[in-house]
Amino acid sequence: MLNSRLIALLPDLATFILVVNKGSFTAAAKELGVTPSALSKLITRLEASLSVKLFDRTTRTLQITQSGQKIYQQSVAMVNAAQLAIEVSNEEHSEPVGTITVAAPKAFLSIVLQPLVTPFLQQYPDIELKLKVSDGDINMLEQGIDIMFRLTDAPYENLISKELGKVNLSLCASPDYLALKGTPHHPTELTMHDCLYLGETKTDHIWDFVQGNETHTIPVSGRYAVNHSQMRLNGVKDGLGIGIFPDFVIKEALQNGEVIQVLEDWTIKGNYHGVIAMQYAPSKYMPTRLRVFIDYAVKHLAI
Structure with missing residues (x-):
């Protein structure tokens, strides 16, 4: 049940959320139309009420503490519940808002x-x-x-x-590249080709293939890696090598004949599959x- 102490804390907890989201007292104070010093005093009062340190503060930085992070998560849940109450009251609107x-x-x-x-x-x-x-x-x-x-x-x-x-991962290359370098017919042949990969992690160049009971983990290489699918697809279209994509990314390029799918009989395991x-x-x-x-x-x- 609600008690007087909890009711008194609710506005301060909502303000605490705003400070965390804005990342500074100055930005949060501007949003609320108060001074940064007034907001700092409010947070100090909240810390005293909760007997916990919410922020590590210096003249230049504001870092939430581990305890502050836990209280923030619970406070966000509280505000979300309050938002739902507002939504209930707005249900009489004829249009969603x-x-x-x-x-x-x-x-x-x-x-x-x-x-x-x-x-x-x-x-x-x-x-x-x-x-x-x-x-x-x-x-x-x-x-x-x-x-x-x-x-x-x-x-x-x-x-x-x-x-x-459903979304599957597919390999493709440009007709010009395949005409010049040949079409791979087995995953192991990819080691002899230029391959385009994301370059986000140390394992992005390791591709996993499955066909029935047969599996292969292939470390590929190439001169171009980019974690933007359209840029990577443009590189494939330009003949830089074989790329791996979610099928919806290459659908139009396949239909237009700009790229050709390779190793279609193999399932590729990985992110976005x-x-x-x-x-x-x-x-x-x-x-x-x-x-x-x-x-x-x-x-x-x-x-």
Whole structure:
């Protein structure tokens, strides 16, 4: 049950969240229309009330402590619950309103999601849409994400997941490159070819292939690595070698004959292989704005 001490802390905890999100007292104070010194005193009062140090402060930096991080996470959950209460009160609106924050891998965001942004916003003029590039694991609560898209064999189990289709990794090269260097017919032959890879981690150049009971782990090499799918595809089109891509990235280039798929009979294991999963937090109450986005995505993004 609520007590007087908790009620007194609620506004200060909400302000604490803003300071963390803004990264400084100055930026948070500007947002609130108060002075940085007044905001600093408020945080000091909150620290005294909680008997815990929230920030390590110097004249130039503001670093949240480990205890402060834990309190921040719980405070964010509190504010999100309050936001849901506001959404309930807004249910009488005839049209969905509010902000939706969506995260997705870079290539999927630009190729698959981005073309649907304008028609969605035109259909729902009172919704604001924020898109975030997220190519790795994310914490939806900490980063304020409402819905995320993942290309994976293992969707997060603690979230609701809607499968919109499947995505496979494919190898391709330009006709000119294959005419000059030959077409590989087995994964082991890739060691004799120029290959384009992401270059993000130490293992990006190690490609795993499966066909029935046969598996091969191939260390490839090449003179060009880039973690931008369109730039990497342009390099493939220009004859720089063989590249690995999610199939939706090369769909148009295949249809246009700009690239040719190789080793089609082999399954390639790696990041961005598996199902296209749209995931969001379970809730007894879902804001209307999220419900219409989910329905729109299911209708228009099934691949």
